[in-house]
Amino acid sequence: MTTTSTIVMPGERITAIEELAKSKRVILGPGLRRQDETVVASKAGPLRHKEPSTFWVDNYQRRYIPARGDQVLGIVRSKAGDLYRVDIGAADTASISYLAFEAATKKNRPDLNPGDLIYARVLNASADIEPELVCVNSVGKRGKLGVLAEGFFFKCSLNLGRMLLRENCPVLAALTRELPYEIAVGVNGRIWLKAHSLRETIALANAIVALEQSGYAEIDKICDNLGDFLQA
C-alpha cells in the first residue's frame, strides 16, 4: 500500500483511476463511485491504493455501515423470541439467532442478557433489512467469536478500528513489547481489551485512544514511544 495520499472531495472526478481502468480491471472500494465512464469520489478523505488495482477513500467516520463478513463487537439489547437484538453501532440494530452459537440447540440456549458484549461476524447486510450476525464459522465452531466477559470495552472511530486491523499494524506489535494483553477489535470502531491488571488495561486503552486521528505515516513514529503513554 502506498502511503502517499491525495485528498479527494465528494464529487471530485478521479482521472487517474479512469486511465488505469482503460488497461485493466479496477476495484472501487468505499467512497468511490462509477458514473458511466467516469469515477467520482462520494466521500472526503485521503485516496488509498492497494496493488494491483484496488482504490478506496479512507474517510473519517464513526457511523458503521454493515457489510457481509465484517467482524464486529455488539452489545445485546434485548431478547425477542428466538432472536437477540444487538447494537452494533449501525443505523439499525442487528439480530442474532440463539442457534448461531457453538453447540447451541433448541434445548441448550446460550445464556445472554441485555448488556452483554459479543464478538460476532456479519452474515447478512443489506440496505433494506436488518443485519444478521453469527457467532460461529461455516463448520459450526466458534473460533474467536462469542461472548466477551470481563475486560474493558470502549468505542473509537472506524478509522482507528480499521487501522488496528490492518495487516502488519505496528501498534499492536509495539504494545505487545510492553505488556501482554488480549484484544478484540471490531470494524465498527469498538474495542475490547483485557490485560493482567486494571491499571494495565487503563493504560493500554488510553494508549490506543491517543492514536485517534493520527495518519498512517505518523503512526509508525508514535509507536516508537508508545511506551511513554503506558508509563503515564
Added chain:
Amino acid sequence: MFMNSNLFEPGKSKPERNFVQLAVKQNQRFDGRRSNDCRDVVLTFGADWGTVAVSLGDTKVLTHVTCDLGAPTTSRPNEGKLQLNVNLGGVAFLDEVQTTHDQRSLTLNSLLERTFRSSRCVDLESLCVAAEQHVWCIRVDINVLNHDGNLYDASTIATLAALMHFRRPDVTFADDELRIYTEKEREFIPLLFLHYPVSVTYCIYKSSGQPIVDPTLLEENAADSVIVLSFNSYQELCTLNAGGTAPTNVRTIMQCARNAATRAKAIVDFIRKALSMDEERRLQGSRLIQGLVGLIGETAHKLSFRKLMGQQNQELQAPINEKMEVDNKPIAKPEVEEVKTKEESSKQETDIPMDSSSWLPQDEDSQELPTPSEASSSKAGKGKQNRSKSKGTKKKLPKKQDHSDSEEEAKQVI
C-alpha cells in the same frame, strides 16, 4: 476540536460497568484523577452580556441570558421572572430512546429550577419596574453542546456565570410610559444576587464506599447512584438530589456535603475572578469574541479554573485531602459515635440561628466542624448518653435531607 471520543453513549454494556466498579474499588479512574479530583473548569465569555461557554473536560455548555419587559404573575406582582430553558438537542445520544432523553433534560431542568429559582438566588424584586404592570423577565437558555458526564455542574456553573455576567438596560417608568435606555445613554445594570449557588456531583458505587466527584459519562452511566448537592458561596445547602440504588449512609452524604461546600465556594470565587478579568478586557477594548465558533474555538480567550485558582486551589485542596483520608479509614464503632456527636454538636449550634438568618454568612459554623478534640472530650464521660443521642441523629438527619430537598428554601447543613 475533538469532541466526545465516540458517538454512542459509553457505560451501557456489562463489561464497562463491571470495569468501572472494579476501578472505583481500587481507587482508580480512567483519566488518572483521584476520587476527589475535579476536572478543570474553563470559562469563555462572549461579546454579548450574559453569553458564557463552560467546559468541564469534554462536557461543554453554552448559556445565553436575555431579558424582556413583561407583566408579572398575579401571585407575585412585585417580582420579576426568571425562566430557565434547557436544550439538550446538541448532544446526539443515538442509542437513547426518546423517553430517557426527555427524562434527562427534565431532570436537568428541575435541578436548575431548584438551584436557581427555588433558592431565590436572584433578587427578583429588584427586577420590578412598576408593580402589577411591568417587570423584567430574565430568560436563561442553556444549550448543551457536548455531554461527557456531570452535566449538572457544568450547567449550574454556566448559568451562574451567565447571570453574573449579564447586564440589563436601565429603564424608567413615568406617566404610564416606559423608557428603555440604550447602553450609550445609561450604563447597563448587573443583576442583584442574594447568594451564589453552584452544584457538585458525586457518584456512588456499591463496590466502594468512596464517592467520586465530577464523574465522566462512563462513570456516571455505570454509577449506582448520583448525588447532586448545590451549595452557595456561604456554604449553605440549596439543593440535594440523591437518587439511584446504592445504599448511602449519612456519613457519606455529610462527607460529600462538606467537600462540596468548599468546592462550591472555590468555584464562585473563580467565577468572580474570571468576571473581573473579562471586565478588564472589555475596558481595555481588546477584541471581543464574536459568534459561536469563536466562542468554542481554540482562539477564544479562555479562563481556566486551574490557572486562575492554581495557587489558592492547592491551599484549599490540601486540607480536603487530609480530611477525606481521615474519613476513609476503616473506623471502629466508638469512632462512628464520635463523628455523630460531632455532627450533632454543630447541628445544635446551627439550629438556633437557622430560622432567623438563613442567608447570612456564618463562617464560624463551618469552621466549627472539624474539632475532634472537643467532641471526643465531651464523649469521654457519657458513653450511654451518646449512644441514645446518636440514634436520635440518625433519624433526624435523613429527615432533614428530605426537608431541604422538598422545601423551597436553602437551609444550612454545616
